[in-house]
Amino acid sequence: VGTPTVLVVRNRGEKLNANGITAAGAAVLTTETEAEKVAENLTTISELLERMGQAALELVDGKGCSRVADAIEGLLR
Secondary structure (H helix, E strand, C coil), rough: CCCEEEEEEHHHHHHHHHHHHHCCCCCCCCCEHHHHHHHHHCCCCCCHHHHHHHHHHHHCCCCCHHHHHHHHHHHHH
């Protein structure tokens, strides 16, 4: 939805998605102990936040809920 993100990976299962989102430029990956400091630093760099927001918009189309509802409806038929 175009929101720049600070990601904290808590387990191996989250790492693949986090790496992809970070590689796309929509997020910054950090540790739990550094997350607050990273977030505060990001807010001072508006150009970076704009680029991250644009990258985030390009990753999603906002229709995920509709797709899930359609899939569930299809299973019920």
